[in-house]
Amino acid sequence: MDLSFFTTLQAGWLNAWIPSFGMVLIQFIYMAIFREGGRRAVDTSWYTAKDKLNGLVSTVLQILLLILSIFVPLKFGTMWFIIGLVIFILSLAAFIAAFHSYAAAPANKPIKNGIYRWSRNPMYFFFFAGMLGACIASASLWMLIVLIPFIAATHFIILGEERYCTETYGKEYLEYKTQTPRYFLFF
Numbered sequence: 001m002d003l004s005f006f007t008t009l010q011a012g013w014l015n016a017w018i019p020s021f022g023m024v025l026i027q028f029i030y031m032a033i034f035r036e037g038g039r040r041a042v043d044t045s046w047y048t049a050k051d052k053l054n055g056l057v058s059t060v061l062q063i064l065l066l067i068l069s070i071f072v073p074l075k076f077g078t079m080w081f082i083i084g085l086v087i088f089i090l091s092l093a094a095f096i097a098a099f100h101s102y103a104a105a106p107a108n109k110p111i112k113n114g115i116y117r118w119s120r121n122p123m124y125f126f127f128f129a130g131m132l133g134a135c136i137a138s139a140s141l142w143m144l145i146v147l148i149p150f151i152a153a154t155h156f157i158i159l160g161e162e163r164y165c166t167e168t169y170g171k172e173y174l175e176y177k178t179q180t181p182r183y184f185l186f187f
Helices: 017-033 035-042 049-070 079-104 122-137 141-169 171-179
Strands: none
Touching: 017 035, 017 049, 017 079, 017 122, 035 079, 049 141, 079 122, 122 141, 141 171
């Protein structure tokens, strides 16, 4: 049985932490440049107890994924690396576009401009896709094993955010919700 997907964990300078932390760095850069949008993005004052638990689980899994990425070598010179790199670069570009649309949107309205025309949650979707690109570029089942429950836990945060947006923006958000998929294009 081929266990090459269970990469030997080894800290290194050219490991999956480069794309993984790159995705996180974009968030901090945008939050520093667009302070109001950054405050809005991290506001959890509306969280219910269930949302807080989902947020905690998602955060712990994201931190675990980032720590794990330090120990997972990228598979340079393989088709895995090339495919993962392409997915990562496309995801990173869309992730940046999502942050830009978010930061440029007025605070008192649902965000419907830019890439938000095709997805109600493009920041989440493209963060997940970028992390999947890092998993593929490293051909690592270790990272995938953590990424899948991270996506699932974050999905429950998204459901809470959609509840909050419905309560906050009412009919305007409900109309947007019926016209725009939750994640991207088709679902």
